[in-house]
Amino acid sequence: MSVQHLHIAAGEHKHLVIAHVSDETAQWRITQEKDSVLTIHLFCLEKDDDTTCNALLDIEQVGEYAETYIYGLGVLTGKQQINVRTHVRHSVPNGKSSQLLKFAVKDNARAEFVGELIVAPNAQHTDARQTNRNVLLSPTATMHTQPQLEIYADDVKCSHGATTGQIDESALFYMQQRGIAPDEARRLLLTAFFHDVLTTLGEQEVEERIQRRIAEKLQ
Amino acid sequence: MLDIKNLHASIAGKEILKGINLHINAGETHAIMGPNGAGKSTLSAVLAGNPAYTVTEGEVTFNGKDLLSMAPEVRAREGLFLSFQYPVEIPGVSMTNFMRAAVNAKREHQGMPALNAGEFLKLMRAKRSLVELDNKLTGRSVNEGFSGGEKKRNEIFQMAMLEPCLSILDETDSGLDIDALRIVAEGVNKLHTEENATIVITHYQRLLDYIVPDYVHILADGQIVRTGGKELALELEEKGYAGLMQ
Numbered sequence: 001m002s003v004q005h006l007h008i009a010a011g012e013h014k015h016l017v018i019a020h021v022s023d024e025t026a027q028w029r030i031t032q033e034k035d036s037v038l039t040i041h042l043f044c045l046e047k048d049d050d051t052t053c054n055a056l057l058d059i060e061q062v063g064e065y066a067e068t069y070i071y072g073l074g075v076l077t078g079k080q081q082i083n084v085r086t087h088v089r090h091s092v093p094n095g096k097s098s099q100l101l102k103f104a105v106k107d108n109a110r111a112e113f114v115g116e117l118i119v120a121p122n123a124q125h126t127d128a129r130q131t132n133r134n135v136l137l138s139p140t141a142t143m144h145t146q147p148q149l150e151i152y153a154d155d156v157k158c159s160h161g162a163t164t165g166q167i168d169e170s171a172l173f174y175m176q177q178r179g180i181a182p183d184e185a186r187r188l189l190l191t192a193f194f195h196d197v198l199t200t201l202g203e204q205e206v207e208e209r210i211q212r213r214i215a216e217k218l219q
Numbered sequence: 220m221l222d223i224k225n226l227h228a229s230i231a232g233k234e235i236l237k238g239i240n241l242h243i244n245a246g247e248t249h250a251i252m253g254p255n256g257a258g259k260s261t262l263s264a265v266l267a268g269n270p271a272y273t274v275t276e277g278e279v280t281f282n283g284k285d286l287l288s289m290a291p292e293v294r295a296r297e298g299l300f301l302s303f304q305y306p307v308e309i310p311g312v313s314m315t316n317f318m319r320a321a322v323n324a325k326r327e328h329q330g331m332p333a334l335n336a337g338e339f340l341k342l343m344r345a346k347r348s349l350v351e352l353d354n355k356l357t358g359r360s361v362n363e364g365f366s367g368g369e370k371k372r373n374e375i376f377q378m379a380m381l382e383p384c385l386s387i388l389d390e391t392d393s394g395l396d397i398d399a400l401r402i403v404a405e406g407v408n409k410l411h412t413e414e415n416a417t418i419v420i421t422h423y424q425r426l427l428d429y430i431v432p433d434y435v436h437i438l439a440d441g442q443i444v445r446t447g448g449k450e451l452a453l454e455l456e457e458k459g460y461a462g463l464m465q
């Protein structure tokens with residue numbers, strides 16, 4: 001297991017795409033200087049139904065006015081397992097971080113998301129958000145989500161939310177009543193589910209490629 | 220076209236339909252009326268194939284085929300359409316993508332090629348005007364944030380798009396204002412031909428002033444207890460269920 005170190009210099013903008021994390025641990029340690037912007041896109045769309053993926057993102061803001069954005073999505077099928085852990089530490093004031101992670105879990109697959117968010121005592125005016133939404137597509141699929149917030153400063157804006165649900169059966173039946181096959185209906189519903197993560201890519205072509213991958217995985 | 224024989228159905232172990240018999244020919248309009256909780260929506264849900272209900276007895280033939288053995292989407296492609304009493308909101312799925320999937324699924328079932336983008340938009344525009352559905356609404360997610368009346372209008376728009384052979388309209392009049400009721404009813408009438416049939420579920424004579432039924436059935440406690448012509452609805456309006464059933 002190797003750790004990749006990354007230092008983002010003052011004012012630098014960095015975009016990281018982590019797409020292949022099968023059967024290995026993608027572990028990143030990243031520090032961010034003043035005014036730097038880090039955007040991470042994490043995709044777990046491995047075709048192989050038997051893979052285990054681990055992604056560990058350890059990020060620290062050491063300079064003020066740094067911004068961190070983490071967007072992730074995953075579709076897990078068969079016996080796949082994924083373990084995503086984000087560790088975002090605001091060590092200085094005026095930082096911003098926003099995380100949006102969504103997983104669809106099917107068959108006997110299992111997904112785990114642990115989101116650690118730490119706001120140091122002097123990191124006043126931090127604006128930190130963490131959202132994790134999941135949908136279970138089979139009764140045997142499991143999702144484990146665990147937000148861990150440690151906030152030691154008092155003048156901050158922090159929010160987090162985690163939900164795990166199922167495909168809306170009434171929507172599914174409504175679509176079937178109009179002639180749409182259940183597989184196609186589920187694909188449309190999941191495209192809607194992932195929509196806000198996909199649009200953060202800002203590139204139509206990549207967005208469509210990922211959508212096709214999602215559809216392939218669900219077949 | 221539709222032949223229901225001794226249909227029994229239950230939900231959560233509770234029997235709701237207790238032996239329905241109903242025969243519908245092409246070209247006919249049937250109204251089903253009945254007190255709240257009688258089983259009217261249950262009947263439409265069972266015909267549409269809602270998996271929440273269990274059919275315990277009886278059979279249904281639709282254009283010579285066994286309806287109850289078909290999956291819900293196959294029933295739809297075979298020409299059965301249900302205008303829901305409570306249309307479902309589907310956030311994030313656009314009306315356009317939804318309708319395109321529906322129309323093309325039916326065309327494929329009939330051995331016809333999918334519509335191209337231009338043809339599809341032309342069809343949308345033509346059918347939208349039939350029920351005067353606002354352009355803005357078809358640009359949004361399916362039913363999301365639609366008002367009660369807009370949802371009902373949207374149901375009839377979808378009916379126009381899919382040109383079903385049997386349409387079941389479950390309280391399509393509820394939630395519609397006076398003008399919308401007329402527009403929607405006129406839309407339904409325009410879609411009516413000698414080849415298709417309509418079941419209108421309603422509580423009010425007002426709708427039947429516009430959509431004039433050939434037969435009126437009273438459904439009470441899971442059974443059709445009376446059948447008559449359009450005058451039965453007027454009698455009902457006058458006497459109420461209690462008076463009618465004496």
Ligand SMILES: Nc1ncnc2c1ncn2[C@@H]1O[C@H](COP(=O)(O)OP(=O)(O)OP(=O)(O)O)[C@@H](O)[C@H]1O
Pocket residue numbers: 230231233235253254255256257258259260261262304
């Ligand atoms: N999940 C359920 N469990 C138990 N009973 C149910 C369930 N769903 C519906 N019912 C019951 O089935 C009966 C028939 O309901 P249905 O919706 O078919 O009535 P309806 O004739 O359409 O009434 P309305 O005029 O109010 O629309 C009602 O008594 C209702 O409470």
Ligand SMILES: [Mg+2]
Pocket residue numbers: 259260261304389
């Ligand atoms: Mg009802």
